Structures are given as structure tokens and as C-alpha cells.
Amino acid sequence: xxxxxARPSIVLHLLLLLLHRLLLVSHPNSGVxxxxxxxxxxELLSLAENEKDWLVSIRRQIHExxxxxxxxxxxxxxxRRELDKMGVSYTFPFAxxxxxxxxxxxxxxxxxxxxxxxxxxxxxxxEWEHKSKIDGxxxxxxxxxxxTMLLGAAKLLHQRKDKIKGTVRLLFQPxxxxxxxxxxxxxxxxxxxxxxxxxxxxxxKSPTGTISSHPGPTLAAVSxxxxxxxxxxxxxxxxxxxxxxxxxxxxxILALQxxxxxxxxxxxxxxxxxxYVQGGGPLNVIPSSIELxxxxxxxxxxxxxxxxxxxxxxxxxxxxxxxxKAAVDMNVEGHPSYPATVNDExxxxxxxxxxxxxLGPENVKVGEKVMAGxxxxxxxxxxxxxxxxxxxxxxxLGAKHSPHSPLFFLDEGVLxxxxxxxxxxxxxxxxxxxxxxxxxxxxxx
Numbered sequence: 001x002x003x004x005x006a007r008p009s010i011v012l013h014l015l016l017l018l019l020h021r022l023l024l025v026s027h028p029n030s031g032v033x034x035x036x037x038x039x040x041x042x043e044l045l046s047l048a049e050n051e052k053d054w055l056v057s058i059r060r061q062i063h064e065x066x067x068x069x070x071x072x073x074x075x076x077x078x079x080r081r082e083l084d085k086m087g088v089s090y091t092f093p094f095a096x097x098x099x100x101x102x103x104x105x106x107x108x109x110x111x112x113x114x115x116x117x118x119x120x121x122x123x124x125x126x127e128w129e130h131k132s133k134i135d136g137x138x139x140x141x142x143x144x145x146x147x148t149m150l151l152g153a154a155k156l157l158h159q160r161k162d163k164i165k166g167t168v169r170l171l172f173q174p175x176x177x178x179x180x181x182x183x184x185x186x187x188x189x190x191x192x193x194x195x196x197x198x199x200x201x202x203x204x205k206s207p208t209g210t211i212s213s214h215p216g217p218t219l220a221a222v223s224x225x226x227x228x229x230x231x232x233x234x235x236x237x238x239x240x241x242x243x244x245x246x247x248x249x250x251x252x253i254l255a256l257q258x259x260x261x262x263x264x265x266x267x268x269x270x271x272x273x274x275x276y277v278q279g280g281g282p283l284n285v286i287p288s289s290i291e292l293x294x295x296x297x298x299x300x301x302x303x304x305x306x307x308x309x310x311x312x313x314x315x316x317x318x319x320x321x322x323x324x325k326a327a328v329d330m331n332v333e334g335h336p337s338y339p340a341t342v343n344d345e346x347x348x349x350x351x352x353x354x355x356x357x358x359l360g361p362e363n364v365k366v367g368e369k370v371m372a373g374x375x376x377x378x379x380x381x382x383x384x385x386x387x388x389x390x391x392x393x394x395x396x397l398g399a400k401h402s403p404h405s406p407l408f409f410l411d412e413g414v415l416x417x418x419x420x421x422x423x424x425x426x427x428x429x430x431x432x433x434x435x436x437x438x439x440x441x442x443x444x445x
Contacts, residue, residue: 110167111426215348223296230327
């Protein structure tokens, strides 16, 4: 009896912990760990499917009227109109055309969801009723779907606002396609007090109704370069009197490939691609200068910085060896460098659980590393973040071509799935934070 009465705090702790666990099991939306959560995914998907006609209508409006980076004025206006109809408050502008909507308690914890808005300078070659109405512009990377899914999440979250155990910030971001729009959103305070951020990107390789995520380095750090090699031009019949920049450029291009084959760890992923060489004219004249350029990629931001330095050194040295001079620009105007997208390990595990709850474990995969770039990385430099992928492949509909193709086509069945997924990311993250706080309180008793 003395032992029992000597530690009343232990008894109280056990009783509170038992009560907490019972509440988790009985509460229909208590978090992914409760057994009653089995109905949560079906409920959320059903609510999203009820909005499918509206989602398709929104996506088609955006698709018909694509806008390039920092010019998404009509897209932004459409988003604001829909948020106004819902009664969701927002702040505008961020980064010229961006919007940040907010719902919930207005207090921590705060979770952010992001969608990009801009289109590409491509001529759509898919003939269908809602083809782009703007010559030379196309939503060929699924950003029209990303915006639509986030608007869908806004509607679902607003319908279920009493279930939000904190605050959700919705970031509609401009200029992902080479404009580093995310960096401007960050600088202008779009994250607010968010502690984590989620986004999803369409994936043409995976069937509709599936999702994936990858922990750690997932998308590459990216930059471009441009070099000008100056020699001394003259008649090709007397090459010994000239300083041939074309020879210098040729040796430099070959030497750049060695940076990957002989200086990069085979277990690392890096790319050096020279994509253009310009110079010369008359067939009997050695040109006085040659311009070349391309792209650099690495799955780590540090690796990109090292690669940039070595590319500069290689081009300058080979120019010098051949009696020429080189100027190498790693900060080409209009082409900002992107850091690597590095997914948080804990958020990856969380997303896998949420995905299994919504779609079944058989439809949730571990994603692949890709050497494409994504400015979502700028958010991840500030707070933990996760970029997931959501399948759109449906060969029967022609949804099989890669992004940035003029033949790109989207299975619109993904729209309610994406809306439900983003909603679940927000709701369940906040629910788990509340559960964790409750557990800590019981442990402190």
C-alpha cells in the first residue's frame, strides 16, 4: 500500500493516457492512427468526388487561358473570385500575381499547401474542345491542375472548418517555370508562421489514383551557364595566324564531360549538358568568337556549386591553352539557379500513411529521384517540406505524354484525388500535432 500511495502521479498519468487512447479510437477524425480513421479517407474522397464537375470546369477555364511567369493575372483573378464565393479570406498580391489564403483558428500550428500557376511557351498539339486559346502558350506541366486541386482543397477545408486544429495557409504561386517565384513568395512573407509545407505534382508515368513520394534529395539543383570565347579571326587558309575559338570551344566541351565521368562520385547524380554552340559564318573564315551554353544539375545544392566552379575553370583554361580568352556567366539573366528539392524524411513517412488511408496501400509508392528542377526547394530552405507526385496516366484518354510536351494531356479524374490529398495533408498533420501535444501533457502529469 505504501508503494501505491508513494507515486500517485504515475497512476494519474496512466489513467490520462488510457483516456486519451480511448478518445483517439472513438473520435472519427482523430488522426491517422485511430482505428475509426478507416472511414476518413472514403469520406474525404466522396466529398471531393461530389465537387468533380466544378473542379473540371475550373481546370478547363485555366487550361484555355494559359499565362506565362509573373503574367498570371487572369488566373489569379479566377482564384480570387472562387475564394470570395467560398468566403475564404486571402491576401493579395504576393510576387506580383500570387495569393495566400488562410483558414482555421489563426493560431499555431500552421501548415502550408502550395500550387504553381504559370504555363509554358508551347503550342498545344492536342485537338480537343478545351485546347489552349492562346497561340504559343500551353499548360503543359499540369499547373492548371495544381491550382484546381488546391482550390478544391480550399473548398473541402472550408466545408470542414470546424475540424481544422490550427491554421492552413494556401499559397497560389507564380513563376515556377524558370522564374523562381517561390523565392519571391518567401521573401514577401507568404509562409507566415508555417512550420511545414506540402505540394503535389502530376506524374505522367503513374496511373490516376496513385501517389508517391521520395525521402531526401528528390529533384535537382539546377542552373544554366553561358560562355563567350574570344580569339582572333581571319582567313581559314592561314590558321597559324589566327587564334581559333572554335578549337578552344571543342576541347572545352569534351573536357566538361570528364567532370562527370572522372570527378563525380559514381553514386552521386550530376549532369553537364552543353545545349548550344553559336559562331562563325563564311565557310572560309575562322570566327573571332564562339558562344556556348547549357545546363548544370546536381541532386545536392552543394554539388551544383562545385560543378559551377569547375565548369568555369575548365572553359577558361582551355580557352587560354589555345590563345583565347573566356568569359563564363553562371548568373544568366532570366534563368535563376534553383536549389535541390530535399524532402523531409518524417513528412515522407507521414505522406505515405495519409496516401494509404485515402487510396489504399497498394496505390502508394516510393517515388524516384528526378534531375528536373523545382522552385519548391526555396520553401524547403526555410521550413521542412514535401513534394509528392500524383498519377495522371490513362492511355485510353491519351494521358501518357511527359510534361513540357505539346502532346501533354491530363486525366481529369486526378482532380478530386488531388483535392482530397491536399486536404488530408493539412487536416491530419494538424490532428497529429494535437495528438502529440496531448500525449506530452499526459506525460508531464
